[in-house]
Amino acid sequence: xxxxxxxxxxxxxxxxxxxxxxxxxxxxxxxxxxxxxxxxxxxxxxxxxxxxxxxxxxxxxxxxxxxxxxxxxxxxxxxxxxxxxxxxxxxxxxxxxxxxxxxxxxxxxxxxxxxxxxxxxxxxxxxxxxxxxxxxxxxxxxxxxxxxxxxxxxxxxxxxxxxxxxxxxxxxxxxxxxxxxxxxxxxxxxxxxxxxxxxxxxxxxxxxxxxxxxxxxxxxxxxxxxxxxxxxxxxxxxxxxxxxxxxxxxxxxxxxxxxxxxxxxxxxxxxxxxxxxxxxxxxxxxxxxxxxxxxxxxxxxxxxxxxxxxxxxxxxxxxxxxxxxxxxxxxxxxxxxxxxxxxxxxxxxxxxxxxxxxxxxxxxxxxxxxxxxxxxxxxxxxxxxxxxxxxxxxxxxx
Amino acid sequence: xxxxxxxxxxxxxxxxxxxxxxxxxxxxxxxxxxxxxxxxxxxxxxxxxxxxxxxxxxxxxxxxxxxxxxxxxxxxxxxxxxxxxxxxxxxxxxxxxxxxxxxxxxxxxxxxxxxxxxxxxxxxxxxxxxxxxxxxxxxxxxxxxxxxxxxxxxxxxxxxxxxxxxx
Numbered sequence: 337x338x339x340x341x342x343x344x345x346x347x348x349x350x351x352x353x354x355x356x357x358x359x360x361x362x363x364x365x366x367x368x369x370x371x372x373x374x375x376x377x378x379x380x381x382x383x384x385x386x387x388x389x390x391x392x393x394x395x396x397x398x399x400x401x402x403x404x405x406x407x408x409x410x411x412x413x414x415x416x417x418x419x420x421x422x423x424x425x426x427x428x429x430x431x432x433x434x435x436x437x438x439x440x441x442x443x444x445x446x447x448x449x450x451x452x453x454x455x456x457x458x459x460x461x462x463x464x465x466x467x468x469x470x471x472x473x474x475x476x477x478x479x480x481x482x483x484x485x486x487x488x489x490x491x492x493x494x495x496x497x498x499x500x501x502x503x504x505x506x507x508x509x510x511x512x513x514x515x516x517x518x519x520x521x522x523x524x525x526x527x528x529x530x531x532x533x534x535x536x537x538x539x540x541x542x543x544x545x546x547x548x549x550x551x552x553x554x555x556x557x558x559x560x561x562x563x564x565x566x567x568x569x570x571x572x573x574x575x576x577x578x579x580x581x582x583x584x585x586x587x588x589x590x591x592x593x594x595x596x597x598x599x600x601x602x603x604x605x606x607x608x609x610x611x612x613x614x615x616x617x618x619x620x621x622x623x624x625x626x627x628x629x630x631x632x633x634x635x636x637x638x639x640x641x642x643x644x645x646x647x648x649x650x651x652x653x654x655x656x657x658x659x660x661x662x663x664x665x666x667x668x669x670x671x672x673x674x675x676x677x678x679x680x681x682x683x684x685x686x687x688x689x690x691x692x693x694x695x696x697x698x699x700x701x702x703x704x705x706x707x708x709x710x711x712x713x714x715x716x717x718x719x720x721x722x723x724x725x726x727x728x729x730x731x732x733x734x
Numbered sequence: 735x736x737x738x739x740x741x742x743x744x745x746x747x748x749x750x751x752x753x754x755x756x757x758x759x760x761x762x763x764x765x766x767x768x769x770x771x772x773x774x775x776x777x778x779x780x781x782x783x784x785x786x787x788x789x790x791x792x793x794x795x796x797x798x799x800x801x802x803x804x805x806x807x808x809x810x811x812x813x814x815x816x817x818x819x820x821x822x823x824x825x826x827x828x829x830x831x832x833x834x835x836x837x838x839x840x841x842x843x844x845x846x847x848x849x850x851x852x853x854x855x856x857x858x859x860x861x862x863x864x865x866x867x868x869x870x871x872x873x874x875x876x877x878x879x880x881x882x883x884x885x886x887x888x889x890x891x892x893x894x895x896x897x898x899x900x901x
Contacts, residue, residue: 411761411765450784451784451863451864452784452785452787452788452864455785455788455789455792456788458788458792458796459788459791459792459795459796462791462792462795462796462797462800463791463795463796465796465800466765466768466800466803469800469803469804469807470761470765470803472807473761473807481807484807485804485807485808488800488803488804488807489804491800492797492800492801492804495796495797512864
């Protein structure tokens with residue numbers, strides 16, 4: 337009974353936080369791109385546009401759900417469902433922290449720990465192709481069909497270097513379970529260098545190349561700029577989701593962001609050491625405290641000298657919340673939960689920021705360049721890397 | 735619980751297989767086949783063969799069938815027209831004869847099972863983890879494994895030769 341109760345609580349918590357995070361990722365993306373381009377971004381709804389995701393959700397929910405007359409109804413309905421469910425499944429195998437003890441109940445900060453965790457993520461992303469391909473086909477429209485075809489061709493091609501780049505760290509860690517992968521990185525070499533994948537002696541250079549290949553493959557796999565050919569708006573209107581409106585469109589949108597989050601979490605665990613901090617424990621525990629308290633203090637300072645009147649009320653409130661959050665990282669029970677969670681979220685968040693940063697910076701690839709890049713450069717590079725790491729593992733032993 | 739899940743997913747597998755044959759549109763058939771593969775993966779999972787289940791999903795459902803679907807969409811194959819005339823005999827006798835065939839096959843298979851064989855219970859099987867598969871592949875079945883990989887290499891070379899542009 338206890339097991340079911342704990343699982344239900346974790347399930348509810350993860351679902352709520354994950355879905356909220358997806359909505360706010362959109363806000364962060366719009367804000368970051370706006371600031372890169374010297375604009376302000378959404379700032380009308382709530383302080384600094386913070387309630388924008390909520391209003392966007394309401395808008396999408398209440399919008400008229402158009403059903404074009406020329407579509408293949410069954411596949412038209414099933415495509416967004418497939419897309420979003422495949423994307424949301426992934427979070428269930430991702431651990432967020434080590435074993436914790438809350439009020440005497442010992443549990444892992446993870447929904448399930450499978451001995452094939454990494455493969456589940458790969459399978460989910462592989463099945464996600466169906467949603468996009470079917471959406472393009474069922475819309476019965478040339479732009480959508482071209483978008484769907486491009487998406488499936490691109491995702492199949494980039495899955496190869498991506499899977500090979502995943503296989504490289506797996507050779508080193510000798511496990512497919514996400515938690516064991518992180519445990520294999522949970523030590524410090526020479527007393528201070530963390531054994532994260534990209535720092536781990538003697539595989540570091542190859543794992544770093546694998547990390548770069550993985551990141552590029554991840555951009556293509558999630559159809560993001562500079563590989564967003566499936567929805568290139570100046571060629572294909574909106575690509576595979578041209579004919580979709582309202583919640584069905586929102587489902588594709590959610591799937592894209594959920595895939596982004598999943599793949600960033602996977603990269604964090606495979607290459608950046610999951611929740612293992614950057615330097616050994618007694619000092620690294622104070623990093624989140626210092627960061628949160630400093631940003632809270634800065635907010636209060638700016639709130640006392642507000643540039644707009646609204647900031648005078650909202651910034652101090654947020655500042656107090658941030659300082660409280662920082663102090664919570666020192667509280668006895670919360671510390672064991674929050675500090676690993678902070679390090680994990682900091683790394684995954686940095687990768688997500690990288691996604692947005694690249695979107696604001698790089699132009700789109702041409703289609704033939706995209707394919708050449710996958711097959712002529714990325715694939716041989718990842719294969720060579722796999723060989724090198726395989727030889728090192730064989731010679732040095734595990 | 736395991737028996738219930740087995741019945742559920744075996745039922746889905748059979749249903750999808752029937753749908754795959756009955757559908758006239760190639761895209762529907764391809765998707766029904768994906769349904770068969772997905773439920774097979776879950777049956778593997780019930781037997782404790784976790785790695786095989788994941789491989790089934792990644793390789794068959796995630797890669798091969800996507801290529802099928804891709805080709806169908808690229809060729810823009812439409813629904814097959816209904817045949818105008820069907821033989822009266824085929825319509826009258828096809829279904830009963832099919833049932834009879836399945837019954838005879840089931841009977842024969844049941845007779846060939848040796849009497850001292852072990853009954854596999856779903857929750858008991860544990861030897862399907864990635865480590866077990868790897869160990870079996872690289873020790874006991876090393877020769878077949880290497881022969882298969884050479885075969886796959888030849889197939890890849892053949893594909894490259896066929897796909898190369900003639901200059």
